[in-house]
Amino acid sequence: MINRNLIRIKVLQIVYSYYQNGNSDLKTAENELLFSLRKSYDLYHYFLLLIIEVTNLQKRILEARKSKYMPTEEELHPNTRFIDNRLCAQLESNEDLKKYVDDFGISWANDEEFVKNVLDLILGSEIYAEYIRNESDTYETDREFWRQVFKKIICGNEMIEEFLEDKSIYWNDDIEIVETFTLKTIKKFEEKNGSRQPLLPMFKDMEDKAFAINLFRQSLLKGKEFRERIDKHMKNWETERIANMDLVIMQVALAEITSFPTIPINVTLNEYIDAAKYYSTPKSGTFINGILDSIVNELKKENLLLKN
Numbered sequence: 001m002i003n004r005n006l007i008r009i010k011v012l013q014i015v016y017s018y019y020q021n022g023n024s025d026l027k028t029a030e031n032e033l034l035f036s037l038r039k040s041y042d043l044y045h046y047f048l049l050l051i052i053e054v055t056n057l058q059k060r061i062l063e064a065r066k067s068k069y070m071p072t073e074e075e076l077h078p079n080t081r082f083i084d085n086r087l088c089a090q091l092e093s094n095e096d097l098k099k100y101v102d103d104f105g106i107s108w109a110n111d112e113e114f115v116k117n118v119l120d121l122i123l124g125s126e127i128y129a130e131y132i133r134n135e136s137d138t139y140e141t142d143r144e145f146w147r148q149v150f151k152k153i154i155c156g157n158e159m160i161e162e163f164l165e166d167k168s169i170y171w172n173d174d175i176e177i178v179e180t181f182t183l184k185t186i187k188k189f190e191e192k193n194g195s196r197q198p199l200l201p202m203f204k205d206m207e208d209k210a211f212a213i214n215l216f217r218q219s220l221l222k223g224k225e226f227r228e229r230i231d232k233h234m235k236n237w238e239t240e241r242i243a244n245m246d247l248v249i250m251q252v253a254l255a256e257i258t259s260f261p262t263i264p265i266n267v268t269l270n271e272y273i274d275a276a277k278y279y280s281t282p283k284s285g286t287f288i289n290g291i292l293d294s295i296v297n298e299l300k301k302e303n304l305l306l307k308n
Helices: 004-020 026-066 086-093 095-104 112-123 124-135 139-154 158-167 175-188 191-196 206-221 223-232 244-259 265-279 282-300
Strands: none
Touching: 004 026, 004 175, 026 086, 026 095, 026 139, 026 175, 026 206, 086 139, 086 158, 086 191, 112 124, 112 139, 112 158, 124 139, 139 175, 158 175, 175 265, 175 282, 191 206, 206 223, 206 244, 223 244, 223 282, 244 282, 265 282
16 A cells, blocks of 8 residues: 555655754664554555444434434434445454554544544535435445545545644645545455455555665665765755755665666656655755756766666
8 A cells, every 4th residue: 555655755754854853773763664654554544444433423323313302203214325335334344444443543532523524524415415316225336425425525625634634743745645545445345355355455565665664774874975976966056055855855866766776767756856846945856856867877977877
């Protein structure tokens, strides 16, 4: 689930923090990186768990209405299609989700107001109204309902994103990426898989996990060497006016360029130039592109690159 784009972002953040905090303990910083990546995986499970929590809250609300003094006919016999949703029931029994929740103790138990706000968004939507009217009562219809809810109501919702950012500082840059993987998961669910429907693994394979660790290590272990090359190519720039994040971005980019010969240089450059536009100043992308291009040409002349 954690792709290389997210890995690069996390490495940049931890390397930046390493220098800002004056940290000299590489192992501690590496553990912080792995913890930060796992928090992204937590968010993936929180999103899936939200479907269950929203549904269970509606169940409790409907039961409470039945117990009122002199309930209406509608309160006694509510439409239960939403709470009987087959995808949600399959999620609630999912073995992988239950194990992760138990192992890491994730829960929406202390966030009922937020869950209620999400429920209200759903119940007030046209997606919900169409779902209730839909005569097709199938697993596929139930799954498509939640896919649409997630895509059009949850993804990109400002209230939801602000709440998640407040809930964990580790999620500030993860939400959009993790939302896409949650959507893919919902789309892949099949009724025949029952409680054994596989969820996405934390890493696609061990190669991606090794990429995260090695990129981080090389960024710091060769940091002095990379900074010297960067300084040499910045002679026409006012060094004191260059953002610290720009230096970190170039340092991590050089670690990737020199340590991972299977990744094309242009792919690496594009990834870090895009990161600069988001995490640094408006002009950082152009500046970083120019410096890195000069350094790459220098490394090629010195035969220090194993790729083109």
